Amino acid sequence: MKKIKIRFGTIIITEKTKRLITKLLDETRISQGKLTKKFEEKFAQTLGVKEAVAVSSGTDAITLALAVLYDYGAKRGNEVIVPALSFVSTGAAILHAGFKPVFVDIKRETLNIDTSKIEEAITENTIAILPVHLMGKAAEMDTILEIAQKYNLKVIEDTAEGYGTLYKGKPAGTFGDMGTFSTYIAHMITTGEGGIVITNNEEYANILRSLRAHGRACNCKVCVLSTASNYCPKRFRYESDVRFLFERVGFSSKMNELEAAIGLGSLELYEEILQKRLKNFWYLHNALKEFKDYFYLPKEEKYERIGPHAFPIILKENVKFSRDEMMQFLEEKGIETRTLFSSMPTQCPAFKFMGYKLGDFPEAEYVGNNGLHIGIHQDLKKEDLDYVVDIIREFLMMHGG
Numbered sequence: 182m183k184k185i186k187i188r189f190g191t192i193i194i195t196e197k198t199k200r201l202i203t204k205l206l207d208e209t210r211i212s213q214g215k216l217t218k219k220f221e222e223k224f225a226q227t228l229g230v231k232e233a234v235a236v237s238s239g240t241d242a243i244t245l246a247l248a249v250l251y252d253y254g255a256k257r258g259n260e261v262i263v264p265a266l267s268f269v270s271t272g273a274a275i276l277h278a279g280f281k282p283v284f285v286d287i288k289r290e291t292l293n294i295d296t297s298k299i300e301e302a303i304t305e306n307t308i309a310i311l312p313v314h315l316m317g318k319a320a321e322m323d324t325i326l327e328i329a330q331k332y333n334l335k336v337i338e339d340t341a342e343g344y345g346t347l348y349k350g351k352p353a354g355t356f357g358d359m360g361t362f363s364t365y366i367a368h369m370i371t372t373g374e375g376g377i378v379i380t381n382n383e384e385y386a387n388i389l390r391s392l393r394a395h396g397r398a399c400n401c402k403v404c405v406l407s408t409a410s411n412y413c414p415k416r417f418r419y420e421s422d423v424r425f426l427f428e429r430v431g432f433s434s435k436m437n438e439l440e441a442a443i444g445l446g447s448l449e450l451y452e453e454i455l456q457k458r459l460k461n462f463w464y465l466h467n468a469l470k471e472f473k474d475y476f477y478l479p480k481e482e483k484y485e486r487i488g489p490h491a492f493p494i495i496l497k498e499n500v501k502f503s504r505d506e507m508m509q510f511l512e513e514k515g516i517e518t519r520t521l522f523s524s525m526p527t528q529c530p531a532f533k534f535m536g537y538k539l540g541d542f543p544e545a546e547y548v549g550n551n552g553l554h555i556g557i558h559q560d561l562k563k564e565d566l567d568y569v570v571d572i573i574r575e576f577l578m579m580h581g582g
């Protein structure tokens with residue numbers, strides 16, 4: 182069989198993007214400005230929300246969304262409830278924001294937080310729940326919102342993998358107080374590196390704009406668009422220069438114009454990208470059913486649409502091979518693979534200092550040991566997906582299939 186390179190992600194650079202970037206370079210005006218604003222507006226429109234604030238990564242999107250809560254009385258060291266299984270940065274962002282992650286196990290079938298275990302994790306220090314729509318599978322938002330309301334908690338949705346995810350007809354990321362996205366190359370709408378926070382709350386959006394610019398007090402157009410070379414009549418409206426007054430412990434987390442130009446091109450093709458990825462997801466799903474004795478495959482419920490971020494595969498208990506053996510075989514054959522992350526508190530060395538022990542999160546740990554995921558992006562064709570299936574079949578034949 183001829184070897185084919187199957188990449189995990191892809192990036193679209195449209196003609197429009199090229200034109201915009203050439204103009205930016207000619208004008209030597211590339212730090213956050215008008216295009217970033219346009220990208221934010223278009224992104225918000227795509228999801229039907231009022232506000233979007235672009236930042237420099239999906240991790241910062243979570244961190245800054247959490248940091249907004251200081252304006253509403255949160256204290257350093259307050260607790261945020263989060264699933265044990267996610268990409269490492271979901272947990273890290275909580276620490277970056279100055280809060281403490283409190284981990285809750287997941288359900289293996291959904292890869293999402295086990296909502297029946299949330300209430301027992303709530304203490305008087307809890308301020309928020311941070312569900313993750315992992316692998317495009319919607320978290321159980323009805324239950325999460327109910328619990329949040331009962332205990333007066335904020336909800337911030339990590340939607341980095343949930344573009345195109347629908348839950349009861351509504352897009353993931355729009356249920357809580359804020360939704361966060363990554364626009365890194367592995368994701369559906371990409372800017373190369375970047376992230377974005379969405380919300381219907383204008384006040385949150387203004388705080389986010391301040392937080393991404395070092396906690397700047399002024400949120401007038403000149404300051405927000407970083408057009409500092411323009412004269413700003415509002416700058417000296419108080420006794421000191423308001424542009425250099427910092428009223429929050431902020432971050433340096435802006436998206437630049439080159440990134441926004443890439444994102445604008447990508448957004449124009451949103452529907453096309455979504456449909457191609459959905460097609461690839463279900464083609465692979467259908468083909469891999471053949472191997473259902475070996476793998477747990479994603480399951481879509483009637484009330485949802487799985488967002489086509491990637492394709493997760495979890496090895497069943499009785500298989501005679503390891504996840505790493507399978508990943509190595511696929512990689513040798515040119516198919517890029519990723520693990521299905523790990524239980525942050527017990528399998529990720531970075532969180533060792535928190536004192537959790539192996540066995541505390543059995544479901545997350547099972548996926549951490551037995552899960553992998555592969556790309557289904559818009560540039561993959563039927564032949565590519567057939568190749569993936571053939572290589573998996575070849576691997577299974579070698580391992581008693």
Ligand SMILES: Cc1ncc(COP(=O)(O)O)c(C=O)c1O
Pocket residue numbers: 238239240241267268270271313315339341342363364365367375376
């Ligand atoms: C679930 C999840 N959260 C957060 C992130 C962080 O995004 P970024 O890499 O843009 O910081 C990712 C990144 O891939 C992710 O998959």
